[in-house]
Structure formats: C-alpha cells, structure tokens
Amino acid sequence: MSHLDAVLARLDADLDASLERLFHLLRIPSISTDPAYAADCRRAADWLVEDLAGMGFDASARATEGHPIVVAHDRSASGPSALFYGHYDVQPVDPLDLWEHDPFAPFIQTRPDGTRCIRARGAADDKGQVMTFVEACRAWKAVAGALPVPVSILIEGEEESGGKHLPPFMRAHADELRADIGLICDTGMWSAEVPAITTMLRGLCGEEIVITAADRDLHSGGYGSAAANPNHILARILADLHDDRGRVTIPHFYDGVHELPEAIRRQWADLGFDVEGFLGPIGLGVPAGEQERSALEMIWSRPTAEVNGMGGGYQGAGFKTVIPSKASAKVSFRLVFDQDPHEVRRHFRDFVRARIPADCKVDFIEHGSGRAQAFDTAAAPFEKARRALSAEWGVEAPFIGCGGSIPVTREFKEGLGMDVILAGFGLEDDRIHSPNEKYEMESFRKGARAWARILAALAA
CATH class of the missing domain: 3.30.70.360 (Alpha-Beta Plaits)
Structure with missing residues (x-):
C-alpha cells in the first residue's frame, strides 16, 4: 500500500476524532468584529497553535494591532513549497432568534435521505474548511512521518471584519511566508458532486x-x-x-x-449551467x-x-x-x-x-x-491539483470563475509573487453569514482526502 493509500485510510479511520477536533474549534465564539469576543478570538488562535504544534509544526500566534495571526511551518520535506491560508474568525450570529439551535453548540444533523451535515457558526466559513487541510497534514505525518512537501500555514482572525492587519503583516514577513504555490480553501465546489478549482476572481x-x-x-x-x-x-x-x-x-x-x-x-459550456435554475429562485428569468x-x-x-x-x-x-x-x-x-x-x-x-x-x-x-486576479491554469500545480480532485470525486473537476473577490489573493499574487490554488468544498446552500450555517459531512470528509491527494500530487 502506497503512502497515499495509507493516508486516505487513516483519514477515514480517524473521522470521529477529527470531527471532535473541529467541534472543539467551533465551540469557540471567535466573532472578530465584536470587541466583546476578543478573548475568544485569542482562544481560537491559541487552540490552533497547540494543535499544529502537537503535530510537529513550528507554530505561534503572532500579535497584531487586532486579533492574532497563526503562523506554522513544517519545512522538513524537499520539493516545491506551499503556503496554506484560512481564517478562524466567524460572522456574528444575529438575528439569534432565527437559529434553530445554539450556533456554538455544533452537532451532526442526519436528514431523512441519510445525508449528514455539520451545523454551527463557522462550520463552512471557514473553520470546517481550514480543518480539512489540517487533518490532511495530520494523517500524512502519522502515516509517513513527514509531509510530502514543505508546508507553511497562515490563519488570520479578521477576515470577517475587514482583514486590515493581514496585508501589512504579510508584507513585513514576506521572506518567511513566500512559497512556490498558495493554497486557499475559502471557496466552493461547482456542485455537491463536482469539485472545482477557482482560477478567476473579479x-x-x-x-x-x-x-x-x-x-x-x-x-x-x-x-x-x-x-x-x-x-x-x-x-x-x-x-x-x-x-x-x-x-x-x-x-x-x-x-x-x-x-x-x-x-x-468549452469547459464552462460543458458544465450545463441552468440559467432558469439560477435566476428562477430569485423571481427572475432573463439574463440582463x-x-x-x-x-x-x-x-x-x-x-x-x-x-x-x-x-x-x-x-x-x-x-x-x-x-x-x-x-x-x-x-x-x-x-x-x-x-x-x-x-x-x-x-x-x-x-x-x-x-x-x-x-x-x-x-x-x-x-x-x-484588481482582478487570474491564475495560469497551464502551470503544472493547477493541473496536478485538478487531477487530484477528480480522483477523489470520480468526476472531472473543472476550472471555474468567481463573480466576487477574495482580497487575500492579491497579497499572494502581488506581494509574495505566488499563484494560488483555490480549492474549497463549500456549497451554495451552506448558509454562510446567515442563521443555521452548515457544512456537508461529505465536504469535510472528502475535502480532507482531497487535500491529502493534492499534497501528494504537488510532490510528484
């Protein structure tokens, strides 16, 4: 059995423990925009540092004029290096009366059709997504004793409140953070069955x-x-x-x-985008x-x-x-x-x-x-990551665009000179920023497996 096969098996066997780790992080009300929760933001950062250090990362919570930024490195492997970005802060929960449960008491909901999802504030945006990558790293280190490539991790605590302290931090620590490729998980799939890599941001x-x-x-x-x-x-x-x-x-x-x-x-045309299904639910039908x-x-x-x-x-x-x-x-x-x-x-x-x-x-x-950001899909890491996603879901993963903006990509591209693979596992109905946020169990399980495959692919 190859290392990758063993890593994937380890992720499956460790699913319950990885969920408990995620739940611990989800229980921390790290609402960055409200000063009343400043101590909780610090607590979330410290929890991540302890977890990453326990895996052998050189991890610390770096002070800023706002909430701390978590930085961790494991550069013991050779090969192309990667810098992973995520955020531990969450949106406020108001209006609280629209929640069907305590937003900071995570649980697994099983639907009548047997599908399951994780319910909590931050489940999809962005703690669940962050932990897919962390769990992939944990499994690699447990099975192989090391990561396939050098990895740095950058997790901020102000993404939901403007993120004004991150750009100067990244510029001040550019030499420490610079890598061959950036990895960001704060995006979504094309559909519940089809993963995707976002390569264009307006x-x-x-x-x-x-x-x-x-x-x-x-x-x-x-x-x-x-x-x-x-x-x-x-x-x-x-x-x-x-x-x-x-x-x-x-x-x-x-x-x-x-x-x-x-x-x-051609790839976009083959996606079979349903215009009526897109506009119909909002009471429209004709693209303007x-x-x-x-x-x-x-x-x-x-x-x-x-x-x-x-x-x-x-x-x-x-x-x-x-x-x-x-x-x-x-x-x-x-x-x-x-x-x-x-x-x-x-x-x-x-x-x-x-x-x-x-x-x-x-x-x-x-x-x-x-400025808009676009990444060259002909670059080798993009095709490697696309094939890794395709292998995990059993369908071809497309390169897609995004109508919105992710400001941190500009710092990666212009400040650090790095392209970024945007491969997240959120879905349109995850209700991020809204009451009753959720994250599909398959997004969490297969997301961790996908990152394990991507790390292996980058090393190839």
Whole structure:
C-alpha cells in the first residue's frame, strides 16, 4: 500500500476524532468584529497553535494591532513549497432568534435521505474548511512521518471584519511566508458532486456621485421646468451606463478585457449551467447583461457596472412637491483580467462630468478598489491539483470563475509573487453569514482526502 493509500485510510479511520477536533474549534465564539469576543478570538488562535504544534509544526500566534495571526511551518520535506491560508474568525450570529439551535453548540444533523451535515457558526466559513487541510497534514505525518512537501500555514482572525492587519503583516514577513504555490480553501465546489478549482476572481471599483443643482430644495410649482432637477440629471446618467444590448458605454471601459481561452470556454459550456435554475429562485428569468455572452461569462469573466443605491428628494411618508437640491448614487464596477480600477474610476468620472449642466456640480466619493486576479491554469500545480480532485470525486473537476473577490489573493499574487490554488468544498446552500450555517459531512470528509491527494500530487 502506497503512502497515499495509507493516508486516505487513516483519514477515514480517524473521522470521529477529527470531527471532535473541529467541534472543539467551533465551540469557540471567535466573532472578530465584536470587541466583546476578543478573548475568544485569542482562544481560537491559541487552540490552533497547540494543535499544529502537537503535530510537529513550528507554530505561534503572532500579535497584531487586532486579533492574532497563526503562523506554522513544517519545512522538513524537499520539493516545491506551499503556503496554506484560512481564517478562524466567524460572522456574528444575529438575528439569534432565527437559529434553530445554539450556533456554538455544533452537532451532526442526519436528514431523512441519510445525508449528514455539520451545523454551527463557522462550520463552512471557514473553520470546517481550514480543518480539512489540517487533518490532511495530520494523517500524512502519522502515516509517513513527514509531509510530502514543505508546508507553511497562515490563519488570520479578521477576515470577517475587514482583514486590515493581514496585508501589512504579510508584507513585513514576506521572506518567511513566500512559497512556490498558495493554497486557499475559502471557496466552493461547482456542485455537491463536482469539485472545482477557482482560477478567476473579479476586481472591484466603488464610486459615489453627488449632484448638486440649486442651493436648497425648491417648490416644484414655483420652479418646475425652470430649475435643473438633480434627480433627472442622475437618472439620465445612470440610464446612459448601458446600451440596449447590456454593454457598458463608458469610453475605454473594456480596455484590458480579454476573451476567454477557448479551452476554458468549452469547459464552462460543458458544465450545463441552468440559467432558469439560477435566476428562477430569485423571481427572475432573463439574463440582463451583455446579450451575446453566456450567463457564466457574465458573472465570471465579464466586467459590470451596477447601481447599488440612489437617493434624492423627499422619500418619507406621504408626498412633498419639491425639486431636490441634491441627488446621489453609489455605483460599483466588477473588473476582470487587466482592467485598471484607477483608470475605470477616471473614465467614469469623465463620463459623468460630460453630462452635468453648466450651472450644476458633481462631487465624487471614492469607495475602494482592487484588481482582478487570474491564475495560469497551464502551470503544472493547477493541473496536478485538478487531477487530484477528480480522483477523489470520480468526476472531472473543472476550472471555474468567481463573480466576487477574495482580497487575500492579491497579497499572494502581488506581494509574495505566488499563484494560488483555490480549492474549497463549500456549497451554495451552506448558509454562510446567515442563521443555521452548515457544512456537508461529505465536504469535510472528502475535502480532507482531497487535500491529502493534492499534497501528494504537488510532490510528484
């Protein structure tokens, strides 16, 4: 029996013990955004340090101005090195009355069809995911006496509250943390039966515009038509953002937007994405973006311009006939490939200014930005990891995109010069950030086995 076969057998035999370890971590209410739970965040970090040190890792909880960051190393093996990232902090549990059980009293729920899941805050986001990797390392060390490749582990305690202390920490300790490949588990599968590796994350640019016309709200009977109405101006600007085919009309907006590689396009087409099943549950049925693009392209590999909020004039109960002095809107852009968020912001502001009447003014409020991240799937570690996932689930694992952003990948890519394999085992219905969070038992069991296979594959 090879080491890998024995490691997989060890994971199966040790499942009950690994669940108890996970449950111990889940019982700690490490809510990072609430200062009342600062001691619990420290307790979670200390528990992880003790667990990792007990396996032979050189582990410590590093102090920051916020919650501690857990760093652990086992570099006794030779070969390509890996840096694994996760987070031990969790979201608040409010509203508590919507929970069907104590959020910090984990248990296994068995459904009528025999499937099982772990119920607790943090079960899927991210303690359960973190422990799949930790358990894979534990099994390798128990069976083979060592890991297949050098491994470092980085587990932060502020991901759910902004994570502002992690980037400077990573920059200050870049030489210590740098590895050949990054591993992140804070993502999901394509479906309950099909694992996936996320290789594309969209960037973000946020802008708020405030249009001012008159120096005060005006009586619409006395000034109607004669005075500029900022609500009208704002509505025209926002309507101009897209043409009738769903394409964004801001000049130079598509600079840096490339076409998908044909191999990825075919792979996405073969996923059999159900548009009606995606939009139907939210009461919609027709994709609203670029009409010549598939729905998966719209949410994974195409940029967006979305109006997130609007305000202007009287919005209270009843009716008030005024022409408002000000109107505002918050607009966000999801960015892809090589789009520069600073250039997008500049071109958007020029677009808005060109539509402001001479006797009115516009102010802009910046709300942050970040570039998209994409990883080269032709690089050897990605294909090795994809084959390892495929072997565990018995189906071909695809490379997929993600409509959102995972800020820490930018620190891996730009700060440490590393590509990142994003291979998590969460599902869409895990209710992360919501009451009654859960993590499928198969996600936990097969996730640990998958990481054991990926570590072996990276060493090959």
